Amino acid sequence: MPRLSPSCNRSSQALVFAAASTTASPSSASGPGAAELPAAIDALRRQRKAVILAHYYQAPDIQDIADFIGDSLELSRKAAATDAEVIVFCGVHFMAETAKILSPEKTVLLPDLEAGCTLADACPADAFAAFRAEHPEHIVVSYINCSAAVKAQSDLICTSSNAVDLVRQLPADRPILFAPDQNLGRWVQRQSGRPLTLWPGSCIVHETFSxxxxLQLKLDHPDAEVLAHPECQQHLLDQADFIGSTSKLLHRAEASAAGAFIVLTEPGILHQMRKALPQKQFFEVPGADGCSCNACPYMRLNTLEKLWHCLHTMAPAIELDEATRQRALAPIQRMLEMSR
Incomplete structure (x- = not known):
C-alpha cells in the first residue's frame, strides 16, 4: 500500500496518489456511465439490503449518495446499530475494520482496499506491543485511527469527539499510554489535565497545513472564526477560536453568529458546512509551500465507480481473524458505553 510523507510537495503527492488510484481502479468497461452511476448504486443498495456509510472527509459525490454521514464515533454507532445485511464503508481501512469488529455477521465492503491511513500505518502491531511492554502499568487508550491488531492490545478506544471525556473518566492513580496520534494526545493532555505517554504518530493531512x-487568511478575513481539528500541531491550534472533531466543527459553524470560518481540517467537511449554511463563507487552509496535502489522498481513493463496483461484485470485503476481532471488540464496546 503506497504511503505519503508529511513533507510531500505537490508533485510527489500527485505521483504517489496517481499510482495508488491506478492500481486500485476497477474496470468500467461493463459498468454504468457517469450519469447513470447514482441510480445504479441506489438499485444495488436496495438489492443487496445495504447501507452506505460515509465519513465527512469523502468527496462530495460520495457524501451525497450515502445513507449516513458522520465522524468516526457517529459512524461506529451506526455500524453497531444497523439492521442492513451489507455495510459499505466509504472511508479508510481502519473504519471498515471497526464496522466488521462491531458487526461480524454482516458483509462489510470497502470500495478501495488501498484506502489506508498514515496514522494506522505508523503504529504497527509488533512495535506497539513492544511499546506497551515498556509501560506495563499504563492504561492503554488508542485513537480509533489504528488497526484491529492495535485495538486488540488496547484497554479503551477513543475518537476525537470523546477522547477528553473518556480520559477524564479513567482512574486518577493510573498512568495512561495514548496512541497513535501525538498531536491529539497533547491536546487531550492539556484539556483533561492528565499526563499521557504518547506514541509518536501524526496524520499527514493535519501535519501539513501552512x-x-x-495567518494570511486571518488578515484577509478578520471577522472569520478559525475552526481546527485537534490532530493539528500546537502552533496551529494556538490560532484557533474553536477546536473539535469534524462533527463538532460542523455544529460550531451552525451555532456561531460568525458569518465566515477558516477551517483547519480535511476539506471534505466543507461540503456539509456549505450545504447546511449556504449564507456563510468557509475557507480551507492549504498545505505548506502550496502543497495540496490538505485533501486526504486515501479518503479520495473511493469513487462512485468503485462504490458501484463493490456493490456489484460484493468485493473487496473486510475479513478479520476472530480472535483478534473479539479482543478488539472489548475496548470499542467500552468506548461506546462510556460515551453514552
Missing amino acids: EQAL
Missing part, C-alpha cells in the same frame, strides 16, 4: 497561509 501557518503562513493561515
Whole structure:
C-alpha cells in the first residue's frame, strides 16, 4: 500500500496518489456511465439490503449518495446499530475494520482496499506491543485511527469527539499510554489535565497545513472564526477560536453568529458546512509551500465507480481473524458505553 510523507510537495503527492488510484481502479468497461452511476448504486443498495456509510472527509459525490454521514464515533454507532445485511464503508481501512469488529455477521465492503491511513500505518502491531511492554502499568487508550491488531492490545478506544471525556473518566492513580496520534494526545493532555505517554504518530493531512497561509487568511478575513481539528500541531491550534472533531466543527459553524470560518481540517467537511449554511463563507487552509496535502489522498481513493463496483461484485470485503476481532471488540464496546 503506497504511503505519503508529511513533507510531500505537490508533485510527489500527485505521483504517489496517481499510482495508488491506478492500481486500485476497477474496470468500467461493463459498468454504468457517469450519469447513470447514482441510480445504479441506489438499485444495488436496495438489492443487496445495504447501507452506505460515509465519513465527512469523502468527496462530495460520495457524501451525497450515502445513507449516513458522520465522524468516526457517529459512524461506529451506526455500524453497531444497523439492521442492513451489507455495510459499505466509504472511508479508510481502519473504519471498515471497526464496522466488521462491531458487526461480524454482516458483509462489510470497502470500495478501495488501498484506502489506508498514515496514522494506522505508523503504529504497527509488533512495535506497539513492544511499546506497551515498556509501560506495563499504563492504561492503554488508542485513537480509533489504528488497526484491529492495535485495538486488540488496547484497554479503551477513543475518537476525537470523546477522547477528553473518556480520559477524564479513567482512574486518577493510573498512568495512561495514548496512541497513535501525538498531536491529539497533547491536546487531550492539556484539556483533561492528565499526563499521557504518547506514541509518536501524526496524520499527514493535519501535519501539513501552512501557518503562513493561515495567518494570511486571518488578515484577509478578520471577522472569520478559525475552526481546527485537534490532530493539528500546537502552533496551529494556538490560532484557533474553536477546536473539535469534524462533527463538532460542523455544529460550531451552525451555532456561531460568525458569518465566515477558516477551517483547519480535511476539506471534505466543507461540503456539509456549505450545504447546511449556504449564507456563510468557509475557507480551507492549504498545505505548506502550496502543497495540496490538505485533501486526504486515501479518503479520495473511493469513487462512485468503485462504490458501484463493490456493490456489484460484493468485493473487496473486510475479513478479520476472530480472535483478534473479539479482543478488539472489548475496548470499542467500552468506548461506546462510556460515551453514552
